[in-house]
Amino acid sequence: MRKYLAFFRLRFSMGLQYRAAALAGMSTQLVWGIMEILMFRAFYRADASAFPMSLEATSAYVWLQQAFLAFHAAMFMENEIFESISNGNIVYELCRPVNIYNMWFSRNLAKRVSSAALRCMPILLIAVFLPAPYGLMPPVSFPVFLLFLFSLLLWILVTVSFCMLIYMASFFTISHAGIRMAAFCAVDFFSGAVIPLPFFPDRIRQIFELLPFAAMQNVPLRIYSGDLSGSAMWQALFLQCFWFLIMAGTGRAINAIAMKKVTVQGG
Amino acid sequence: MITLTHVCKTYKVSKRDAGFSSALKALFHREYERISALDDVSFTISDGEMVGYIGPNGAGKSSTIKILSGILVPDAGTCLVNGLIPWKNRIEHVKNIGVVFGQRTQLWWDVPILDSFELLKEIYQISTPLYRQNLEQLTEMLDLSALLKTPARQLSLGQRMRCELAGSLLHSPKILFLDEPTIGLDAVSKLAVRDFILKLNAEKKTTVILTTHDMQDIEALTSRIILIGKGQILLDGHIHQIKEGFDSTEEGLASFYKSHHI
Numbered sequence: 001m002r003k004y005l006a007f008f009r010l011r012f013s014m015g016l017q018y019r020a021a022a023l024a025g026m027s028t029q030l031v032w033g034i035m036e037i038l039m040f041r042a043f044y045r046a047d048a049s050a051f052p053m054s055l056e057a058t059s060a061y062v063w064l065q066q067a068f069l070a071f072h073a074a075m076f077m078e079n080e081i082f083e084s085i086s087n088g089n090i091v092y093e094l095c096r097p098v099n100i101y102n103m104w105f106s107r108n109l110a111k112r113v114s115s116a117a118l119r120c121m122p123i124l125l126i127a128v129f130l131p132a133p134y135g136l137m138p139p140v141s142f143p144v145f146l147l148f149l150f151s152l153l154l155w156i157l158v159t160v161s162f163c164m165l166i167y168m169a170s171f172f173t174i175s176h177a178g179i180r181m182a183a184f185c186a187v188d189f190f191s192g193a194v195i196p197l198p199f200f201p202d203r204i205r206q207i208f209e210l211l212p213f214a215a216m217q218n219v220p221l222r223i224y225s226g227d228l229s230g231s232a233m234w235q236a237l238f239l240q241c242f243w244f245l246i247m248a249g250t251g252r253a254i255n256a257i258a259m260k261k262v263t264v265q266g267g
Numbered sequence: 268m269i270t271l272t273h274v275c276k277t278y279k280v281s282k283r284d285a286g287f288s289s290a291l292k293a294l295f296h297r298e299y300e301r302i303s304a305l306d307d308v309s310f311t312i313s314d315g316e317m318v319g320y321i322g323p324n325g326a327g328k329s330s331t332i333k334i335l336s337g338i339l340v341p342d343a344g345t346c347l348v349n350g351l352i353p354w355k356n357r358i359e360h361v362k363n364i365g366v367v368f369g370q371r372t373q374l375w376w377d378v379p380i381l382d383s384f385e386l387l388k389e390i391y392q393i394s395t396p397l398y399r400q401n402l403e404q405l406t407e408m409l410d411l412s413a414l415l416k417t418p419a420r421q422l423s424l425g426q427r428m429r430c431e432l433a434g435s436l437l438h439s440p441k442i443l444f445l446d447e448p449t450i451g452l453d454a455v456s457k458l459a460v461r462d463f464i465l466k467l468n469a470e471k472k473t474t475v476i477l478t479t480h481d482m483q484d485i486e487a488l489t490s491r492i493i494l495i496g497k498g499q500i501l502l503d504g505h506i507h508q509i510k511e512g513f514d515s516t517e518e519g520l521a522s523f524y525k526s527h528h529i
Contacts, residue, residue, distance in 0.1 A: 006389030014378050080376075092373040094338045095366045096390050097358045259357070260340065 003098055004106040011107045015114025022118040029066040029123055036062050037134050052198040056133040057225035061196050063127035063136040064221045070115040071156045072193060072216055077163055078108055082176050085167070094259075101255040104167060105248075108160045140226040147233070151220035154240040158215045161247040162187070168251055171258040191216040198227065209236070212243040269312040269335065269442070269474070274344030276305040276330055304330045305341065306498035314441070315472040317464075319485040319506070321520075322495035323529055328478045331495070332444050335476070336366055349441065362391060365435035369447035372427065373434055374419035380430050381415045384437060391438035398437060405433040408463055425456030432463060442474045443467070449484055461487045482516040496529040 037059050044055045053061070070076050081104055084090040093100060127136035139145035166183050170176035188194055190213035197208055197218045208214055219236045222228035228236060282300050283293045305327045312318050322328050333339035334346060337353035337360050346353060351360045374383045388398045406412050409429040419427060428448065435443065445464070449457045465488060467473050477488060485492060485506060492509070494502040502508065502523075506516065513519035 003390050003392070006386050010375065010378065010382055010386050013382070014375070017377070089371050091333070091336075091338055091368060092366070092371060094357070095336050095361050095364070097362045098390055099358075 004102050007103055007106045008110040011110035012114045015111050016118060018115075019118075022115065025069070025115070026119050026122055029069055029119065030126065033062050033066040033123070033127070041134070053196065053222075053225070053227050054133070056137050057222075057227045058196065059134050060137050060225040061221045061227075063123065064224060065193070065217055067120040067123040067127070068116050068152070068155075068217070070112045070119065071152075072159050072187065072191065076112050076115065077166070077180070078104070078111060081107075081167055082170055085170050086174075086176070099255075100259065101164065101168075101252050105160060105164055108163055109156065112156055112160065137225065139224055144223065144226060144229070147237070148220050148224045151223050151237060151240065154237070154244060155216050155220050157244045158212065158240060158247070161244055161251055162212065162216075164251040165247060165254070168254040168258060171254075187213055187216065190214065192218040192221075196222070198222070210239070212247065215240040215243040268314055268347075268349060269310075269476075270345075270347045271311075271331075271335075272309045272345050274305055274308045274331075274334065274341045274346060275303070276327075276334070276339065276341045277301045277303045303498050305334075308344070308495070308498070308500055310493055310500060310503055312474065312476065314474055315468070316491065317468050317475040317489045318477065319489040319492040320476055320478045320495065321480075321485060321492055322501075323524060326495045326529070327498045328495060329446065332366075332446055332476070332478060336364060336444055337361055362438070363441050365438070365440035365443045367428075367431050367435045367443070367445050367448050369428070369445075369450040372419065372431065374427065374430060376420045377418055379416045379418055380411075380422075380434075383419065384415075384434060387434055387437050393438050397439070401437050401439060402433075405436060408466060409433055409459070425452050425459075428452060428456065428460060429463075432460065436467070436473075439471070440473065442476070445475065445477045445479075447479050448477070449479065449481055457481075457484075464488055482520065486516060494523070496524065496527055501527055 040055065040058050040062070044051060044058075048055065051058075084093065090100075093103070124136060129135065139148065162183075166176070166179055169179050173179065190208055190211055191197075192214070197205055197214060200208060209218070214236075219228065219233075219240055223233055223236075278301070279299045280302050281293075282298050283289045308327070308331065320328055320331065330339060334341050335348060335353060337357040340354045348360060349363055353360045374380060375386070384402065387393075388395075393401070406415070409432060411429060411433060414422060414426050414430060419430070422430065432448070448464075449460055452460065461484065464475060464477075468475050475488075477484065479485060490505060492502070492504065492506050493500060494509075509519040509523055510516045511519070513522065
């Protein structure tokens with residue numbers, strides 16, 4: 001366990017040193033958030049009752065999504081890992097007494113947590129001071145806030161275990177670009193990154209909510225504003241745990257197969 | 268103690284003719300050829316020995332090193348390194364070996380060398396006193412004190428290679444595999460690396476297996492060489508056997524290759 005903590009620590013401290021990237025990302029996310037809310041505002045003005053979430057809840061959803069962008073964004077995969085698989089540097093990692101899956105898992109987790117840690121505070125702070133209903137509303141209640149934090153943790157675990165499946169797949173293909181592209185279009189669309197899942201037509205939404213993608217941002221961001229509560233919330237939390245365990249289990253199984261048949265080419 | 272008996276390994280290599288039409292054909296039907304990288308390879312290396320493992324490009328050197336370090340599974344034959352089968356007990360096995368690949372890096376690019384070393388300390392679960400002692404010793408032997416706080420990306424190749432060597436030895440491995448450790452280094456760095464390997468072998472009795480194309484490396488370091496060509500062991504003996512009757516080892520080696528049609 002300590003080994004993997006050490007990977008986490010090193011990757012985390014490495015992530016903290018990219019200040020310019022964090023600053024650029026932060027301003028992009030702020031502007032993006034404002035634009036998205038302006039768009040929703042126009043829609044709500046036409047007919048607020050036609051929407052499944054209040055504008056206040058939608059704004060909170062957008063701001064949290066922007067603050068924790070690093071928890072789901074495609075660009076936050078570790079390029080070094082893909083490179084080490086395609087250029088063979090992975091031989092060094094295979095020469096170490098570590099489990100490849102656990103090591104990469106902790107590295108990815110650290111990368112996402114470190115970039116979120118750098119970016120989320122300023123965005124959240126600004127969003128809190130924006131006038132209602134455009135800002136980030138306070139949490140509905142303290143217990144709900146705790147559930148939100150728990151679900152946030154599950155969000156990143158689900159995302160990382162999903163990404164691990166993509167790393168694992170790249171053991172078996174020459175190029176990883178295709179899988180990566182397809183996977184991230186799917187994540188953006190099905191997880192509610194483009195528009196929140198409640199905005200989809202009911203019958204489609206019911207199916208979407210069972211998919212692993214819905215176990216990502218959809219759950220914590222809706223718990224925060226109180227949009228998701230009661231039995232529906234418990235079901236969503238259960239699905240988050242379920243998908244995390246399924247994907248992590250599958251990933252580890254593929255890892256075990258890859259370790260047996262992986263060939264590092266070239267001298 | 269390292270024993271390799273009757274080890275074979277073949278690779279599947281995809282082949283097609285050049286041109287658009289054959290690329291199109293390959294979409295539906297792929298053709299493969301089996302290439303034998305190792306063909307009945309056997310040798311024994313005892314503890315504390317220093318062995319040069321040489322042969323032309325594509326002879327099977329890297330494949331052997333990969334099998335010995337547990338990365339590659341051979342098709343046939345057995346291999347025991349200090350009583351363990353490398354690929355079966357990978358994690359147990361790699362605790363006792365150190366590996367340096369001259370053409371690759373194990374150091375984290377963007378952080379100071381010391382951070383990479385601290386990570387290695389955790390990975391190998393090196394106790395703090397042993398880590399301190401090894402680090403101190405390696406810093407002195409390889410003259411690292413000025414480099415440890417610099418990120419790997421800002422070091423020259425020679426400086427980085429010295430750090431790579433230190434990184435591979437922090438956990439006091441019993442066996443060290445060096446895969447072209449002096450490739451691309453200038454004269455001064457080469458000498459420093461050679462001196463260090465000699466000292467390491469003399470003082471710590473580390474078994475060293477060295478692959479290289481640099482005959483001066485071999486002459487400076489090892490008395491025993493294992494020469495491999497086309498996947499088979501052609502010579503297991505002393506470097507003099509190659510050099511005899513020639514001006515330089517290089518010439519002797521070239522004529523040896525020629526006489527074996529490789």
